[in-house]
Amino acid sequence: MRVLSGIQPTGNLHLGNYLGAIRNWVRMQEEISAQGGQCLYFLADLHAISMPHDPAQLTANTRAMAAALVACGIDTDRSILFNQARVPAHAELQWLLNGTARMGWLNRMTQWKDKAGKNREGASAALFTYPVLQAADVLLYQTTHVPVGEDQKQHLELARDVAQKFNNDYCAPDAPVFTLPEPIIPKEAARIMSLRDGSAKMSKSDPSDMSRINLTDDADLMNQKVKKARTDPEPLPSEPEGLEGRAEARNLVGIYATLANQSVADVLRDFAGQGFGQFKPALAELMVEKLGPINQRFTALREDSAALDAILAKGAERARELATPTLDASYAALGLCR
Numbered sequence: 627m628r629v630l631s632g633i634q635p636t637g638n639l640h641l642g643n644y645l646g647a648i649r650n651w652v653r654m655q656e657e658i659s660a661q662g663g664q665c666l667y668f669l670a671d672l673h674a675i676s677m678p679h680d681p682a683q684l685t686a687n688t689r690a691m692a693a694a695l696v697a698c699g700i701d702t703d704r705s706i707l708f709n710q711a712r713v714p715a716h717a718e719l720q721w722l723l724n725g726t727a728r729m730g731w732l733n734r735m736t737q738w739k740d741k742a743g744k745n746r747e748g749a750s751a752a753l754f755t756y757p758v759l760q761a762a763d764v765l766l767y768q769t770t771h772v773p774v775g776e777d778q779k780q781h782l783e784l785a786r787d788v789a790q791k792f793n794n795d796y797c798a799p800d801a802p803v804f805t806l807p808e809p810i811i812p813k814e815a816a817r818i819m820s821l822r823d824g825s826a827k828m829s830k831s832d833p834s835d836m837s838r839i840n841l842t843d844d845a846d847l848m849n850q851k852v853k854k855a856r857t858d859p860e861p862l863p864s865e866p867e868g869l870e871g872r873a874e875a876r877n878l879v880g881i882y883a884t885l886a887n888q889s890v891a892d893v894l895r896d897f898a899g900q901g902f903g904q905f906k907p908a909l910a911e912l913m914v915e916k917l918g919p920i921n922q923r924f925t926a927l928r929e930d931s932a933a934l935d936a937i938l939a940k941g942a943e944r945a946r947e948l949a950t951p952t953l954d955a956s957y958a959a960l961g962l963c964r
């Protein structure tokens with residue numbers, strides 16, 4: 627088994643990233659290394675240049691995100707942690723796969739439609755071909771499993787389509803170059819929603835900081851954000867079905883359940899009939915208890931730029947080695963002489 631996943635380096639993790647993806651990264655690294663498999667986790671800095679950005683900020687954010695992942699429990703002795711820019715094979719394989727990916731496939735990507743908005747003509751070419759780079763990230767390492775939140779499912783389906791078409795078009799049936807990856811999406815926290823709007827996902831690009839819980843928020847701020855979170859006037863139901871049509875309530879109960887490692891049904895058994903005046907303080911307390919220690923480790927780690935650079939350089943060296951056979955096979959399959 628080979629596990630791989632990535633995150634854009636924004637300098638900060640929010641609760642959606644943590645519950646939707648990073649907790650699974652940490653869990654899988656234990657399971658997979660016990661079975662002799664390999665986990666690779668990376669900072670998608672090449673993806674970050676698809677939107678306008680400040681170069682100095684990107685450098686700082688890449689280190690900060692490395693610190694955040696280590697603070698969450700990524701163990702760099704067991705897992706390979708690196709940033710894409712240190713492994714040129716990602717960009718090389720993207721170019722090779724650009725010959726296989728179809729414009730029609732990319733045009734259907736909801737992230738492209740959301741991020742480009744009405745100004746498609748003004749969007750960067752990198753934003754449009756971003757899913758091909760993501761396919762390259764995954765396919766380069768013969769990845770079998772990709773732990774992500776639900777918003778990345780469509781990109782992984784595209785990676786499978788690219789792999790399949792490349793294998794069909796350029797490889798003998800018994801010698802495919804690429805493995806088809808499976809997404810691993812958590813059941814309860816696949817899509818953590820904004821605290822201000824139960825129909826929008828929690829996101830780093832939301833202009834309102836009150837819409838998300840950041841790993842760096844202190845206890846006071848977490849309390850404030852939970853207190854101000856949008857809800858409805860009804861008490862909590864006794865069964866999960868009672869949350870139908872109550873997006874905000876369902877989101878908060880889902881967050882509680884995931885943080886407490888309980889099912890939604892268990893949480894509702896404890897809080898049935900109670901209003902948000904009672905539920906919100908309990909949720910805020912749980913958040914502070916679970917995220918506080920991560921926040922403390924993050925604050926200590928982020929100061930040491932040299933140590934973070936050393937971690938990323940070491941990870942990249944191992945990633946470059948693992949990437950070489952598949953990159954070579956891709957060039958050869960296409961008839962490219964090197």
Ligand code: TYM
Pocket residue numbers: 630631632633634635642643644645646647648670673759760763764772773774775776777778781815816817818819827828829
């Ligand atoms: P990114 O940086 O937007 O998010 C990182 C991870 O966090 C998950 N996530 C969420 N999960 C649940 N609820 C939310 N509100 C929420 N917001 C974010 C995302 O699903 C993701 O797993 N394109 C990717 C990075 C990437 C990648 C890859 C991932 C590049 N190459 C190859 C996997 C494999 C992205 O922008 O994630």
